[in-house]
Amino acid sequence: MKNKLYNLLIEASPHLKKEFxxxxSIDCVVFGFHDTTLKVLLIKLHNSEAWGLPGGYLKKDEDLDKSANRILKERTxxxxxxxxxxxxxxxxxxxxxFFKDYPDDLWHKQRFISIAYYALIDYKTVTPIIDGISDGCEWKEISELPDLMxxxxxxxxxxxxxxxxxLNYKPVGLNLLPEKFTMPELQKLYEIILDKKLNRGNFYRKMTRYGILEKLNETRKGGAHKAPDLYKFDLEKYNSALENGLQESW
Amino acid sequence: MKNKLYNLLIEASPHLKKEFxxxxSIDCVVFGFHDTTLKVLLIKLHNSEAWGLPGGYLKKDEDLDKSANRILKERTxxxxxxxxxxxxxxxxxxxxxFFKDYPDDLWHKQRFISIAYYALIDYKTVTPIIDGISDGCEWKEISELPDLMxxxxxxxxxxxxxxxxxLNYKPVGLNLLPEKFTMPELQKLYEIILDKKLNRGNFYRKMTRYGILEKLNETRKGGAHKAPDLYKFDLEKYNSALENGLQESW
Structure with a gap:
């Protein structure tokens, strides 16, 4: 039992008690989208079989939301x-x-209430970093998750x-799709997140009603079918919808 | 400063440290609906001008959700x-x-991260109880809230x-409306929660699409207008929508 992880945790414990x-605790579920796959960022502690969500602790002088961002940055x-x-x-x-074989006064062995956050990003924009107590930090396909701790x-x-x-009251897509995109590309993003097929006509009508899209005088050329129209997000309306909810809402 | 609240808190502090x-901390926002008003349940501590949400602490051997229910029961x-x-x-x-004039080792003066819950109930079914450290526990109209701590x-x-x-993905109304109700009565509930008028035709279509209503072969008699149809919730479909989201969702 006295392996690398054990020694690292015992060593860190007194310092952690002072600082946090x-x-x-805080756990982060970072969903990564690119092209047509949805992944999640996982870490693997040394000497541990199971993977876990990147997480950490709240500093005594730190706001909660800032803490979550610091943890995500440090660990990934x-x-x-x-x-x-x-x-x-x-x-x-x-x-x-999880820490049953450790001494009772270990920082990690106390009862933790964990505040969980999620994010959705383009995973091509992130290069995972492995921190000191982990062997791995990787993007995993959400349909093929390993055992989690x-x-x-x-x-x-x-x-x-x-x-x-x-998705019912917040727009999604900015920073996940290219600046100019087609309606089928936007629909594909929704379908991947929802893991189900959507009706093309309904999707078009609903999206149009949201009023966050600007139709461009351009089409996507090169496909086998009729060249589809290109759209971009109207940033002002997109951000207003992020703040106040989509118009479709009650 | 050494008033009734001060003495009660100083006295309680050592015990609180052992038990919690x-x-x-946990705070509860209890919305109460009846007829046509939406209220919220507030408490007022002894010797305090401001009102506050009913709240409390998590016992060392208690699940978080159970704790929230216990606190609400004890305090209200x-x-x-x-x-x-x-x-x-x-x-x-x-x-x-809030506790700046108290000794530093007071339980209440530590940094608290507060986990907040809300509920929506028929306020006629609850008789507020005043607990030991409060002067008041009352339903207040949400449009006329006092200063909050x-x-x-x-x-x-x-x-x-x-x-x-x-309201975009969960049904609402069960236990808030009479067993049999009219579409305008249901619409009124939504309008009071949302604090805005809704279009009657849109409301009817949207509600009908949700598939949680059962139209009865009865009408509400006695009004000046044509007697409106009565509905009740289809309990199985209502509960399934609570669990899985309304059909209107993506």
Whole structure:
């Protein structure tokens, strides 16, 4: 049991107790989209079989949202990512079991309530960095996830559900699609996030009603079919919808 | 400064430290609907001008969601209320200022990260109970809120926003309307929650598409106009929509 991870955690414990707020941890579900696949960023601790979500602790003098961004940057190299806080996990035995073979006064063995965030980014823009206590930091296809530690599978599942629900009142696509895109490309993004086919006519009508798209006087040439129209996001309306909800909402 | 509240808190502090998880608090935004008004349940601490949301702490051996229900019951008398966790508040100075005149080792003066829940109930079914450290526990009209302590105004505002967003994928109305109701009565409930008028035809079409209503072979008699049709919720479909989202969603 006294392997590399054990020694690193024992060594870090006194310092962690000084620097961080007790009982609070933060976990990040970072969804990465590119072309036609949706992935999630996972880390693997030394000497651990299971993968986990990148996470960390809240500094005593740090705002919660800033903390989440710092953790994501330190553990994965991902910067300037907008994180959506979506749920806090507080089952009484959610974190202790993982550290059952460690001394009782280990920082990591206390009861942690974990505040979870999700983000959706273009994974080509991030180069994962492996931190000191991990062997791996990788993008994994969401349809082929490895075993996840603690309650991280539940956190992942609920982040995905929240992302899907958020499609009902938040626009999505900026920074995920090229600046100019076709309606079928935008529909494909929705279909990949939702993991289901959407009706083309309904999608077109709903998207048009949202009023966040600007139709360009250009078409995408080179395909086998009739050249489809190109669109771009109207940034002002897109940002206003991010703030106030899509018009389709009640 | 050494008033009734001060003495009660100083006295309670050592016991609180033993029983509860440090740094974690819970706040509840309980919206109450009846007839045509939307209210929120507020408490007023002894010797405090400002009102606040009912809240409390997480016991060391208690699951988070159970804790929220226990707190609501203890502080307000409201039982068996389904609470929706919606956001966790963690600005670094959110809670300390309120207790600035108290000793540094007071339980209440530590940094608290607060996990917030909301619920929507028929306020006629709840009789508020005043707890030991409060002068008041009352339903207040949401359009006429008193000054709220700490960041409770922000928590309230965001709970209301979340309730409104949730109308896009969760059904609402069960236990708030009579068993048999008219479409205008259901529309009125939505309008009060959303604080805006809705188009009657659009509302009817959208509600019908949701597939959660059962039209009865009865009408509401006695009004000046043509007797409107009565509906009730199809419980199976209503509960399935609560679980899986409304059909209108993507």
């Amino acid at each position: 707020v007790p009982s609070i 190299g991902a910067k300037n990512i907008f994180l959506n806080q979506f749920k806090t996990y507080g089952k009484k035995n959610r974190s202790e079991f 603690m309650d991280h599978q539940q956190i992942f599942d609920e982040a995905l559900l929240q992302l899907r629900r958020d | 998880v440090p740094s974690i 008398g409201a039982k068996n209320i389904f609470l929706n966790q919606f956001k966790t508040y963690g600005k670094k100075n959110r809670s300390e200022f 700490m960041d409770h105004q922000q928590i309230f505002d965001e709970a209301l926003l979340q309730l409104r967003r949730d």
